[in-house]
Amino acid sequence: MPNLEQLTTPCLILDEARMTRNIRRLADKAAALGVTLRPHLKTAKSTEVARRVLTDGVGPATVSTLAEAEVFADAGVHDILYAVGITPQKLPRVLALRDRGCDLVILIDSIAQARSVAAAARAAGKPIPALIEIDSDGHRGGLRAGDTDLIEIGQLLHGSGAGLRGVMTHAGESYGVSGWAAHAEFAAKERDATVAAAQALRAAGLPCPVVSVGSTPTAHAAEDLAGVTELRAGVYMFFDLVMAGIGVCDTDDIALSVLTTVIGHQHDRGWVLVDAGWMAMSRDRGTSAQAVDQGYGIACDIEGKIYPDLIVRQANQEHGIIALRPGSSATLPDLPVGARLRILPNHACATAAQHGSYHVIPADGSAQLRQWHRFGGW
Incomplete structure (x- = not known):
């Protein structure tokens, strides 16, 4: 060697041939499902990997820290979702990134967050677009599709000029089951929860252009993403033993x-x-x-x-x-x-x-x- x-x-050590094969596998899957692929760069944290996994090296992309957003924006990535719930203290950095020409979108799931984003957008006189996180499996954060707060959050964002970009979910519980059929079931839950939330927002007269779903297990097992606009996944570019253990990949893919x-x-x-x-x-x-x-x-x-x-x-x-x-x-x-x-x-x-x-x-x-x-x- x-x-x-x-x-x-x-x-x-990174095996570029295996990584490339993994990247192509999910890109082909997203294309077949008719959705945009928004890779999560939290695993890679590398501009060299980003150039190989993103469309034309510039996005769309998902990140889990503002440091990631800043580094990738410096490298020319201009379409980024910061997929961790926002805090008021981080909004100045968000605005600074947007001022540099990066279409950075944030994530919220509470009225308190929505109010702080709305206030910051009004004070700056600039949009701070957000996705509302939807809870599709009880794994972590997010609102249920039928939660009454969903519409109020949407109205706060839209009415303040901050910008309601859409909804997203992450079926983290899919990591706890094994096999294609089980992961496909979680993929259907992601789809149904986000599509229902999007329909509720639209019925209330609110925009919802983005319907975003994804985890590495569900992205690979999804069969029908009708009503979904984009698919997210992260560890798929490298894979690991956890993913092999639940049947998403083989050890030869790591x-x-x-x-x-x-x-x-x-x-x-x-x-x-x-x-x-x-x-x-x-x-x-x-x-x-x-x-x-x-x-x-x-x-x-x-x-x-x-x-x-x-x-x-x-x-x-x-x-x-x-x-x-x-x-x-x-x-x-x-x-x-x-x-x-x-x-x-x-x-x-x-x-x-x-x-x-x-x-x-x-x-x-x-x-x-x-x-x-x-x-x-x-």
């Missing part, structure tokens, strides 16, 4: 891994010690509640081939303990000190957040690795 032996470990080096052994315990602990992998144990617990990640050889039943069983800050899965009859491979391994992560967002750059295996097969910067912060 080109240059992987020369890297300082632990570090983050584009992200952590390169690590063997630093020692506890032979009597069947342990292989590596230099990737939770600082490199994160503490995310998202597969622990699934049918197969993958520990802190699955171990692969330097080429990315999975070792049967070999997982990161324990993680300290800078030490990972690799061992066979409990009950396995597989043979522990010979992994001497200095051997290089790649670990597939439970949660790509959490693992990527531990690193400042991607070491990219080029899709064109060239021998030279590339390095793409990633950023953090709020």
